[in-house]
Amino acid sequence: MRPDTEAAPDDVAAFLARLTGLLLRSSGEGAALIERTVRHTARALGADASVLLVPDGAALTVSTRGDSRTVTLRGFPEVFRLDRVVALKPLVQDVGAGRIGVAEADRRLAAIESSRPPYPWWLKLLGIVLFTLGFAPLMQSTWYEVGATAVLGTVAAAPAVTADRIPRLATVLPLVVSATVSVITVEVFARDASHGGPVLLMLPALFFFVPGDYLSAAAAELAAGYTTTGAIRLVYSAFLLVQLYVGVLLGLFLTGTSTRALFDIAAASDLPRWALFLSWIVFTVGTLLAFAVPFRLLGLLLVLVYLTVAVQSLATKAIGETGGTFAAAAVLAAVTARLTLRPHQPPRLVLLLPGFFTLTVGSLGMRGLTTLAGGYVIEGFRDLLKLVTIVTAIAVGLVFGAALAQPRVTSPSAEGG
Structure with missing residues (x-):
């Protein structure tokens, strides 16, 4: 069994909430891909997720081993920090392929969110x-x-x-x-x-x-x-x-x-x-x-x-x-x-x-x-x-x-x- 499926439900839900928030804030192109990306990532972590979207908010429901919780998120959509969008793709791929667990994924996501702009x-x-x-x-x-x-x-x-x-x-x-x-x-x-x-x-x-x-x-x-x-x-x-x-x-x-x-x-x-x-x-x-x-x-x-x-x-x-x-x-x-x-x-x-x-x-x-x-x-x-x-x-x-x-x-x- 992969280490992702052993993660605590709270950890999985917290990571997916942060992921959804970052996707929402970088959705200047449109929100169509957010739900599919979050659901795919959740399945890789042994969970089910559904997302109800509006342009500046989302209601995320995560179900893990019989436990379900809903998180409401707010995020203003923009396209001004595309370096974060670029960095997010390999993270999602690594989670989907089972190469990293929730703890490492959350650490990398936090680093992306807190990163400084690439140019002064x-x-x-x-x-x-x-x-x-x-x-x-x-x-x-x-x-x-x-x-x-x-x-x-x-x-x-x-x-x-x-x-x-x-x-x-x-x-x-x-x-x-x-x-x-x-x-x-x-x-x-x-x-x-x-x-x-x-x-x-x-x-x-x-x-x-x-x-x-x-x-x-x-x-x-x-x-x-x-x-x-x-x-x-x-x-x-x-x-x-x-x-x-x-x-x-x-x-x-x-x-x-x-x-x-x-x-x-x-x-x-x-x-x-x-x-x-x-x-x-x-x-x-x-x-x-x-x-x-x-x-x-x-x-x-x-x-x-x-x-x-x-x-x-x-x-x-x-x-x-x-x-x-x-x-x-x-x-x-x-x-x-x-x-x-x-x-x-x-x-x-x-x-x-x-x-x-x-x-x-x-x-x-x-x-x-x-x-x-x-x-x-x-x-x-x-x-x-x-x-x-x-x-x-x-x-x-x-x-x-x-x-x-x-x-x-x-x-x-x-x-x-």
């Missing part, structure tokens, strides 16, 4: 700036956009890093950042209409705070039948978007600028093709630093980013933007699902996230809301309708691609959350 604060700040710079050419492919984003991205990154040390700031961070970026954009960078609309100038700096991942995770959960988690996550995503939108309007009010200034006109492109190509390298390096992804994964994530961009570009030319987005999401999901099955590859969330960001979902919501506020009703509703269409295309594409690539029997421990 200044590298995270640099990562957020690079993340915004890589995204800038998608808004306007101009050198002016890149220069403005370098300044505005630094302004936005400073409070984001500060919030790691002052957690209460995180609750109003989108509002504070968007208001600050709005004021600086209007007063410094948007004085000449030839440089493009102010929203296009400020959006790259706000992209780190735009809940595109939550929007698509919500749609994917709804598509997969997780109605409660999907609906609640969708409401929370809308709340974050509204915070950013109100912050932009607050910046206009503070500067005495009319909302009619929120026009959505792009400047003439002057970036060479090589700069557009290299921007994805800048973007991916920034993603690693900003989201605490181990740097050894840079090469693999770059391949996935360029694969997603290539599929989206080619498919868009053939079948339109919605079809191209669906195809890119499906290919990305299929490739990452297959890679995740390999024991030494990182979990799906880590592989998926950089490529997913290239699909730029959340910016459409911000553009739609600010365009409406500027009085451009038709254009605003067009952006919001496009948001709904693209979010649905990405969500269905992710579900379709993952289902297509999965073998008939999949071990949840291969995912590791």
Whole structure:
């Protein structure tokens, strides 16, 4: 008999509760894998487990040798410490394979939870700036956009890093950042209409705070039948978007600028093709630093980013933007699902996230809301309708691609959350 099955029920329940909590806190991609991972791990420890999930909480019931207990957990879902997600996968695999007992598993889990971020604060700040710079050419492919984003991205990154040390700031961070970026954009960078609309100038700096991942995770959960988690996550995503939108309007009010200034006109492109190509390298390096992804994964994530961009570009030319987005999401999901099955590859969330960001979902919501506020009703509703269409295309594409690539029997421990 394996030592796991001899563990005390209290120890098994305590370990599974800690595991569920960490999975819940790192469920920015969605909560669909948590229940399967916890149940598989519990069986390896000689127990049965069931999980009732909402996006920020879980009720875990553990049954061991006739003894049953229920634990209620709370955890705010996020994706900012992906190093913990990477470290969790081999732990779950070792437990599932019976290589370690509850005591060792709990020790390793505690070490993961208490581990320091892999990069110091200044590298995270640099990562957020690079993340915004890589995204800038998608808004306007101009050198002016890149220069403005370098300044505005630094302004936005400073409070984001500060919030790691002052957690209460995180609750109003989108509002504070968007208001600050709005004021600086209007007063410094948007004085000449030839440089493009102010929203296009400020959006790259706000992209780190735009809940595109939550929007698509919500749609994917709804598509997969997780109605409660999907609906609640969708409401929370809308709340974050509204915070950013109100912050932009607050910046206009503070500067005495009319909302009619929120026009959505792009400047003439002057970036060479090589700069557009290299921007994805800048973007991916920034993603690693900003989201605490181990740097050894840079090469693999770059391949996935360029694969997603290539599929989206080619498919868009053939079948339109919605079809191209669906195809890119499906290919990305299929490739990452297959890679995740390999024991030494990182979990799906880590592989998926950089490529997913290239699909730029959340910016459409911000553009739609600010365009409406500027009085451009038709254009605003067009952006919001496009948001709904693209979010649905990405969500269905992710579900379709993952289902297509999965073998008939999949071990949840291969995912590791």
